[in-house]
Amino acid sequence: MRGNFLKEMAEKKKSKPTAPYADDPINANLTDEEKIDMLRTLVRIRRFEQTSLKHYHSGSIGGFLHLYIGQESVAVGSISLLGDDDHVITAYRDHGHALSVGMGMDECMAELFGKKTGCSKGKGGSMHYFAPDKNYWGGHGIVGGQTPLGAGLAFALKYQGKKGCCLCYLGDGAINQGAFHEALNLAALWDLPVIFIIENNGYSMGTSQARSSAFPEEGLAARAKGYNMDWDVMEGVSLYEIRAGVQKAITRAHEESRPTLLEIKTYRHKGHSVADANAEKYRTKEEIQKYIQEHDPIDFWKHTLIEEGVITEDDYKAINKEAGDEANAAADFAIKSPFPDESEIFDDIYWEVDNNTAAGRTGRHFFHK
Amino acid sequence: MPREITYREALREGLDEELAFDDNVVIIGEEVAEYNGAYKVTEGLWKKWGDKRIIDAPISEAGFIGMGIGASMLGIRPVMELMFFSFAYVAFDQMMNNAATCRYMSGGLIHVPIVVRGPANGGTNVGATHSHTPENIFANMPGLKVVSPSDGYDAKGLIKSAIRDNDPVYFMESTVLYGEKCEVPSNDELEDGELVIPLGKAKVKREGADISLIAHGRAVVTSLEAAQILEEKHSIHAEVLDLRSIRPLDEQAILDTVRKTHRAVYIEENKPFCGVGAQISSMIMEQAFDDLDAPVLRITSADAPAFYSPPIEELQLPTAEEIAERALSIC
The missing domain is CATH 3.40.50.920 (Rossmann fold)
Structure with missing residues (x-):
């Protein structure tokens, strides 16, 4: 009975049966095409990851694979709001943000396969996607380690007099890292236009929030109070709600150069990484199924658009098929791409060496053999 | 009569010249601005360059060095002062993971033109926590550069190269040397009009x-x-x-x-x-x-x-x- 989800939500909120936050100024003027674009991005992320999972299981992809399935609305909703001088940085669950900023499935898939055609030439892997030309600064593997960098990107924007901001994503587990607290303090102290977005999926790997974090009833983001920083907590199922909440923070960053700490409640359908065999042990099957069936952001957005008359079920099927075909084609591209050459091991370490400058030619830089 | 200045003054001259050379150079660290530097290396620079270029940081090395790394990715050239290089250890993840490996992991799309400088020496009776000499530790990491000048002449010429370098440079000084004088020609005595010493030249x-x-x-x-x-x-x-x-x-x-x-x-x-x-x-x-x-x-x-x-x-x-x-x- 998922078709009634929207009505049920509306009844709960005791409002007329339009999606909550649909009337927010940032949402009211969305064109049908823009709404469909967001649906397409949500579906593309999911199909990309489902395809990558298949190839991970077949042994074509090494290392870790941290899937974003269930959380797609957070990246899609927030990144849909960004302009030319706004920047993005995130942690290792980074595929969704990468596709949201406009990176292509081919380069992202090839990176997972460790191929030369990957976005990082096979040097970074799943956790380390970058696209500076799209204002996308990674893809960082150490929990919380990207948060000072996010403050730094905002520092640079402010220093250069640009009216931009940095969206710095982190998981709920990262809020207990010292670097995160240091970044919050610097951002608030120096009025940096950075928005820290805690994607709260309830678990730091296999440890629930209750077992890992001390926080008041209002939520994790309330920690911002101690830094005199604005904060907000929102549900992460609806793109409308995410866009409305994040836009306030963006306006604050653009107009007042003030940071914000946001907490967006979401849920990952899969384990911490694919290697997380305990995914159904620290959470019950019932809990996982409940979120998949009742809180899936793609389902929610699809039904919202159907009820608004923007798309039909057939349109959705076409979008889904197109995304699936694109993901399969990306996997074919990755499979057919060559592995990097051994000679590339010593590229991309020093800028000065890569660019063959006088500095790069002076003294010995590498000490193997 | 050749000009003699201290190691500390030579460093300061180098910093001052680079602040003038490139608007993107900023100095950030604990007590570098209003306090004039814990070891007075940056004395007078805040007065001359103001709040935008010379910034007092809270005691938060992981935070402000990480922030500098992020800013450098967008074209800022931060010169971060560590009051002691011993304090690098609380910023270790930022200095080893983020500064050293972002270029590699991005397949060369990013570079990190940051300088982290400060004293790295023992011999001043401040106990083990303040006497670390981590040049070997940082030099172990491909992607990083490590410099250690022994006199004022080199300190000035090398800090200028370090700031202009497009890779992360960890610049290790000595509190014992800060007051030592040596001959450092003024720019008008130099053929090139400035003292720049390339990294990698013994x-x-x-x-x-x-x-x-x-x-x-x-x-x-x-x-x-x-x-x-x-x-x-x-x-x-x-x-x-x-x-x-x-x-x-x-x-x-x-x-x-x-x-x-x-x-x-x-x-x-x-x-x-x-x-x-x-x-x-x-x-x-x-x-x-x-x-x-x-x-x-x-x-x-x-x-x-x-x-x-x-x-x-x-x-x-x-x-x-x-x-x-x-x-x-x-x-």
């Missing part, structure tokens, strides 16, 4: 034909004293080679001096285990074995944490007498 600080004393940082000063003793008391002419930059390394200069004297000692205030001298002596053994008339010796600080008690800590560090004595053992 310098012969004293010529000699009998034995090579190779060193970096303050150990160069001690080695020069040892060379004097060897000359006066034993008629042994030691050559003293100052690496100046540890990574990139001037391997050719090391091989040249070894091939000239056939005897080499590496002197450093670092610890012995996998220290800089371990790398250099291995390199000499691999590349100049047939040129050696004696085994390569290493003289380091004692393999123990820094002792607080002043007369005992003094014994932990290489002395000129010890260097002369060990050198004699292979002459």
Whole structure:
């Protein structure tokens, strides 16, 4: 009975049966095409990851694979709001943000396969996607380690007099890292236009929030109070709600150069990484199924658009098929791409060496053999 | 009359000139602005350049160094002061993971033109936590550059190169040297109009034909004293080679001096285990074995944490007498 989800939500909120936050100024003027674009991005992320999972299981992809399935609305909703001088940085669950900023499935898939055609030439892997030309600064593997960098990107924007901001994503587990607290303090102290977005999926790997974090009833983001920083907590199922909440923070960053700490409640359908065999042990099957069936952001957005008359079920099927075909084609591209050459091991370490400058030619830089 | 200024003043001149050279240069660190610098290296710079360029940071090394790394990705050239390089350890993830590996992991899409500078030395009776010499630790990491000037002339020329460099440079100074004077020509005395010393170029600080004393940082000063003793008391002419930059390394200069004297000692205030001298002596053994008339010796600080008690800590560090004595053992 998922078709009634929207009505049920509306009844709960005791409002007329339009999606909550649909009337927010940032949402009211969305064109049908823009709404469909967001649906397409949500579906593309999911199909990309489902395809990558298949190839991970077949042994074509090494290392870790941290899937974003269930959380797609957070990246899609927030990144849909960004302009030319706004920047993005995130942690290792980074595929969704990468596709949201406009990176292509081919380069992202090839990176997972460790191929030369990957976005990082096979040097970074799943956790380390970058696209500076799209204002996308990674893809960082150490929990919380990207948060000072996010403050730094905002520092640079402010220093250069640009009216931009940095969206710095982190998981709920990262809020207990010292670097995160240091970044919050610097951002608030120096009025940096950075928005820290805690994607709260309830678990730091296999440890629930209750077992890992001390926080008041209002939520994790309330920690911002101690830094005199604005904060907000929102549900992460609806793109409308995410866009409305994040836009306030963006306006604050653009107009007042003030940071914000946001907490967006979401849920990952899969384990911490694919290697997380305990995914159904620290959470019950019932809990996982409940979120998949009742809180899936793609389902929610699809039904919202159907009820608004923007798309039909057939349109959705076409979008889904197109995304699936694109993901399969990306996997074919990755499979057919060559592995990097051994000679590339010593590229991309020093800028000065890569660019063959006088500095790069002076003294010995590498000490193997 | 040649101009003599202190190591501290030379560094400050270098910083000041780079602030003028590039609007994107900012100095950030604890007490660098209004307090005028914990060791007065940045004295007067805040007054001259103001709040935008010279920024007092809270005691938050992981935070502000990480912030500098992020800012450098977008074109800022941050010069971060660590009050002591010992404090690098609370920023270790930022300095080792983010600064050193972002370029690699992005397949060369990003670079991190940051300088982290500050004193890295023992010998001042401040206990083990404030006496670390991590040049070997950071030089171990590909992607990083490590510089350690032994006098004011080099300090000025090298800090200017470090700031202009497009890779992360960790610049290790010495509180013991900050007050030492040396000849540093003013810009109008220089043909190029400025003093810029490339990273990766060692310098012969004293010529000699009998034995090579190779060193970096303050150990160069001690080695020069040892060379004097060897000359006066034993008629042994030691050559003293100052690496100046540890990574990139001037391997050719090391091989040249070894091939000239056939005897080499590496002197450093670092610890012995996998220290800089371990790398250099291995390199000499691999590349100049047939040129050696004696085994390569290493003289380091004692393999123990820094002792607080002043007369005992003094014994932990290489002395000129010890260097002369060990050198004699292979002459």
